[in-house]
Amino acid sequence: xxxxxxxxxxxxxxxxxxxxxxxxxxxxxxxxxxxxxxxxxxxxxxxxxxxxxxxxxxxxxxxxxxxxxxxxxxxxxxxxxxxxxxxxxxxxxxxxxxxxxxxxxxxxxxxxxxxxxxxxxxxxxxxxxxxxxxxxxxxxxxxxxxxxxxxxxxxxxxxxxxxxxxxxxxxxxxxxxxxxxxxxxxxxxxxxxxxxxxxxxxxxxxxxxxxxxxxxxxxxxxxxxxxxxxxxxxxxxxxxxxxxxxxxxxxxxxxxxxxxxxxxxxxxxxxxxxxxxxxxxxxxxxxxxxxxxxxxxxxxxxxxxxxxxxxxxxxxxxxxxxxxxxxxxxxxxxxxxxxxxxxxxxxxxxxxxxxxxxxxxxxxxxxxxxxxxxxxxxxxxxxxxxxxxxxxxxxxxxxxxxxxxxxxxxxxxxxxxxxxxxxxxxxxxxxxxxxxxxxxxxxxxxxxxxxxxxxxxxxxxxxxxxxxxxxxxxxxxxxxxxxxxxxxxxxxxxxxxxxxxxxxx
Amino acid sequence: xxxxxxxxxxxxxxxxxxxxxxxxxxxxxxxxxxxxxxxxxxxxxxxxxxxxxxxxxxxxxxxxxxxxxxxxxxxxxxxxxxxxxxxxxxxxxxxxxxxxxxxxxxxxxxxxxxxxxxxxxxxxxxxxxxxxxxxxxxxxxxxxxxxxxxxxxxxxxxxxxxxxxxxxxxxxxxxxxxxxxxxxxxxxxxxxxxxxxxxxxxxxxxxxxxxxxxxxxxxxxxxxxxxxxxxxxxxxxxxxxxxxxxxxxxxxxxxxxxxxxxxxxxxxxxxxxxxxxxxxxxxxxxxxxxxxxxxxxxxxxxxxxxxxxxxxxxxxxxxxxxxxxxxxxxxxxxxxxxxxxxxxxxxxxxxxxxxxxxxxxxxxxx
Numbered sequence: 001x002x003x004x005x006x007x008x009x010x011x012x013x014x015x016x017x018x019x020x021x022x023x024x025x026x027x028x029x030x031x032x033x034x035x036x037x038x039x040x041x042x043x044x045x046x047x048x049x050x051x052x053x054x055x056x057x058x059x060x061x062x063x064x065x066x067x068x069x070x071x072x073x074x075x076x077x078x079x080x081x082x083x084x085x086x087x088x089x090x091x092x093x094x095x096x097x098x099x100x101x102x103x104x105x106x107x108x109x110x111x112x113x114x115x116x117x118x119x120x121x122x123x124x125x126x127x128x129x130x131x132x133x134x135x136x137x138x139x140x141x142x143x144x145x146x147x148x149x150x151x152x153x154x155x156x157x158x159x160x161x162x163x164x165x166x167x168x169x170x171x172x173x174x175x176x177x178x179x180x181x182x183x184x185x186x187x188x189x190x191x192x193x194x195x196x197x198x199x200x201x202x203x204x205x206x207x208x209x210x211x212x213x214x215x216x217x218x219x220x221x222x223x224x225x226x227x228x229x230x231x232x233x234x235x236x237x238x239x240x241x242x243x244x245x246x247x248x249x250x251x252x253x254x255x256x257x258x259x260x261x262x263x264x265x266x267x268x269x270x271x272x273x274x275x276x277x278x279x280x281x282x283x284x285x286x287x288x289x290x291x292x293x294x295x296x297x298x299x300x301x302x303x304x305x306x307x308x309x310x311x312x313x314x315x316x317x318x319x320x321x322x323x324x325x326x327x328x329x330x331x332x333x334x335x336x337x338x339x340x341x342x343x344x345x346x347x348x349x350x351x352x353x354x355x356x357x358x359x360x361x362x363x364x365x366x367x368x369x370x371x372x373x374x375x376x377x378x379x380x381x382x383x384x385x386x387x388x389x390x391x392x393x394x395x396x397x398x399x400x401x402x403x404x405x406x407x408x409x410x411x412x413x414x415x416x417x418x419x420x421x422x423x424x425x426x427x428x429x430x431x432x433x434x435x436x437x438x439x440x441x442x443x444x445x446x447x448x449x450x451x452x453x454x455x456x457x458x459x460x461x462x463x464x465x466x467x468x469x470x471x472x473x474x475x476x477x478x479x480x481x482x483x484x485x486x487x488x489x490x491x492x493x494x495x496x497x498x499x500x501x502x503x504x505x
Numbered sequence: 506x507x508x509x510x511x512x513x514x515x516x517x518x519x520x521x522x523x524x525x526x527x528x529x530x531x532x533x534x535x536x537x538x539x540x541x542x543x544x545x546x547x548x549x550x551x552x553x554x555x556x557x558x559x560x561x562x563x564x565x566x567x568x569x570x571x572x573x574x575x576x577x578x579x580x581x582x583x584x585x586x587x588x589x590x591x592x593x594x595x596x597x598x599x600x601x602x603x604x605x606x607x608x609x610x611x612x613x614x615x616x617x618x619x620x621x622x623x624x625x626x627x628x629x630x631x632x633x634x635x636x637x638x639x640x641x642x643x644x645x646x647x648x649x650x651x652x653x654x655x656x657x658x659x660x661x662x663x664x665x666x667x668x669x670x671x672x673x674x675x676x677x678x679x680x681x682x683x684x685x686x687x688x689x690x691x692x693x694x695x696x697x698x699x700x701x702x703x704x705x706x707x708x709x710x711x712x713x714x715x716x717x718x719x720x721x722x723x724x725x726x727x728x729x730x731x732x733x734x735x736x737x738x739x740x741x742x743x744x745x746x747x748x749x750x751x752x753x754x755x756x757x758x759x760x761x762x763x764x765x766x767x768x769x770x771x772x773x774x775x776x777x778x779x780x781x782x783x784x785x786x787x788x789x790x791x792x793x794x795x796x797x798x799x800x801x802x803x804x805x806x807x808x809x810x811x812x813x814x815x816x817x818x819x820x821x822x823x824x825x826x827x828x829x830x831x832x833x834x835x836x837x838x839x840x841x842x843x844x845x846x847x848x849x850x851x852x853x854x855x856x857x858x859x860x861x862x863x864x865x866x867x868x869x870x871x
Contacts, residue, residue: 311752312749312750331752332749332752333752335752336752342750344750349744349746350747350750351747352744352747353739353740353743353744353747353748354743354744355743355744356743360736360740364740364747364748364751365751365752367733367736368733372733373732373733376733376734377732377733378731378732378733378736380731
């Protein structure tokens with residue numbers, strides 16, 4: 001049964017310099033369907049949606065939308081207002097809400113005339129309440145956005161699009177910040193709205209939710225559309241193959257001899273004004289040869305835990321012990337010396353100095369070593385040779401050792417950091433969101449390296465929002481919620497999801 | 506219209522930008538020059554002649570460039586670490602005061618001891634002048650732009666107070682000026698040091714401060730590019746978060762840079778007072794501290810570049826003086842040319858990093 005098309009993208013092409021981000025992409029959205037746009041990072045999903053929404057001007061191709069009168073109309077290129085007028089709504093991955101305004105004000109923002117003397121808020125509120133009833137997306141309208149949870153904020157974003165009578169709704173990675181339960185209820189709501197005539201495109205790279213909730217799937221790879229299939233006939237491996245172009249195997253799990261404790265946190269409390277950066281009487285024991293996965297929704301104290309192990313924060317109370325020795329005043333330098341390898345969450349911000357060379361970044365943590373300097377003078381030749389070796393060993397692809405690190409792609413910057421961390425054979429490895437934003441290939445490489453380090457006898461703390469990653473890599477899973485760690489004691493998704501939401505299973 | 510980043514900038518391009526900018530600045534300055542009623546080409550010829558027309562005028566330019574090299578280096582090193590030292594003017598006066606304090610009779614000895622002592626005192630005083638704002642920044646997060654800038658005025662008033670009080674020369678017939686620097690503490694004139702074939706005139710005021718400045722530039726260049734200390738400065742300046750994460754002592758690096766930067770600005774004061782003027786007054790510097798910032802920016806924060814930029818700025822100043830005498834136009838034109846050069850370099854740097862594409866009718870930016 002073929003439904004009528006509501007939106008057509010024809011031959012859309014976008015180049016950035018020499019890079020072709022989108023190469024002649026054709027895509028049709030049918031009336032009242034959920035189309036999943038699937039692809040690795042950098043496949044061109046967001047670029048495509050930005051052209052649809054008029055944020056980018058395509059180099060070739062056009063967007064056509066069927067109006068309520070049934071007449072197809074071409075949208076002028078690069079005009080965001082035209083997209084809004086055509087009632088295309090977009091919910092960005094990073095919300096565009098004003099934190100100091102109420103949810104209601106945020107929804108109304110931009111819809112009221114500057115010259116109107118009276119605000120017809122009662123009618124607006126009635127309309128929004130009607131939408132909430134209809135869709136099941138409930139949000140507290142009078143609370144300030146700053147006080148809302150991430151899930152609630154997202155609902156406000158969607159309500160905002162619906163309030164503007166969106167006929168086509170585009171969601172960019174809507175579940176990236178949600179617990180599994182929140183994600184489920186979001187998709188249920190979307191289903192309801194689709195029945196009421198909405199058409200939805202959602203961008204994702206999570207296979208299971210795409211399979212569960214979409215009608216059709218379009219797969220992008222390297223800026224090209226490589227496949228389009230009906231969800232009912234699709235299966236996991238088929239889509240994964242389309243996405244990556246080749247079979248990806250999860251890293252072999254070998255059972256590993258678990259050794260003595262290498263990192264012990266006991267009763268650590270870190271009190272900060274912001275609850276997101278606080279730790280609450282937290283204890284953790286990490287043994288040699290195991291990977292402990294820290295699951296949890298972001299903002300529950302993960303960054304505080306990472307800062308603590310990195311030596312960037314001192315605990316207000318409680319102790320940190322490395323291989324049995326209590327660290328009195330942790331500093332980054334001290335932690336590096338005690339052979340703690342740290343992979344930071346924000347690799348661009350904390351991991352590399354972008355304007356310095358790859359070779360320089362590879363010795364950033366060991367400036368004092370004798371093969372890096374002699375009497376305070378840098379040994380440029382040795383540094384360069386060292387870089388060539390590591391680049392080869394860790395397959396860091398880019399313009400070479402003497403190029404600025406900022407010229408590398410995200411995946412290769414992560415490989416650079418891995419090389420820097422792992423070459424010192426650390427006893428403890430802190431991997432904070434190590435595969436966030438990486439494509440399958442690079443993510444697999446990171447996972448393989450971590451497994452390798454574990455086999456060598458290192459203990460790994462893996463902090464990740466991606467439950468699938470935690471499940472596939474970790475020997476033991478703990479869940480972080482509200483600055484506390486809870487031993488999960490299970491590998492059941494639903495049970496872990498409940499713990500992540502702060503409910504004991 | 507769209508602004509897109511270019512891939513990389515070639516070394517040649519980087520070198521060419523300031524040169525082109527200098528000529529663009531002169532071309533732009535021709536406009537007000539014409540308004541002032543001066544014939545443009547003869548005026549610029551006078552300007553050129555005022556610097557390169559005679560050995561004397563050339564050495565005058567070098568004399569003027571000497572403090573600019575010091576203050577330019579002070580700004581360049583600090584800015585490399587993203588430490589915005591706007592207080593070189595005050596540190597210059599502190600340096601001069603340090604030199605005067607020990608060089609006017611407090612201690613006495615042979616020149617070989619006195620000259621290093623005077624320089625050390627000046628450098629130390631200058632370093633102390635920047636250490637304060639740097640400590641406030643690292644301890645309390647106080648913006649060093651504000652603190653170091655405002656300190657300039659406090660220091661100048663303090664100098665005034667000292668010149669009216671303890672440092673006042675009793676023989677100065679009431680003028681607020683210090684006692685003269687002892688002969689064996691003064692930086693020797695180049696005419697006394699160099700073989701007589703080169704120094705054809707006795708009137709030349711050029712002194713060995715220039716040699717010290719050139720050495721400082723070379724040392725700074727080597728320190729920045731070849732030592733771990735320079736590595737740390739660059740890392741802290743380019744990405745302090747990553748540097749901190751990698752175990753580099755960010756605050757320690759900043760405090761170290763503050764000391765060196767202040768010391769260099771202090772040496773500018775020593776060089777002026779012990780090499781040129783001989784005694785301290787409150788008009789020792791016509792804003793060398795501030796011009797040093799311009800010099801550092803023109804040089805793209807490269808120490809060797811600072812030398813070239815200082816020569817350029819000094820040439821404009823000396824040349825414009827000569828032009829204003831010959832043509833009867835205001836010598837403020839020099840400030841105009843220097844400012845236009847800086848703007849041209851900044852604009853040129855922008856165009857080197859980005860290209861602007863006109864794409865016809867384009868949508869609103871996201």
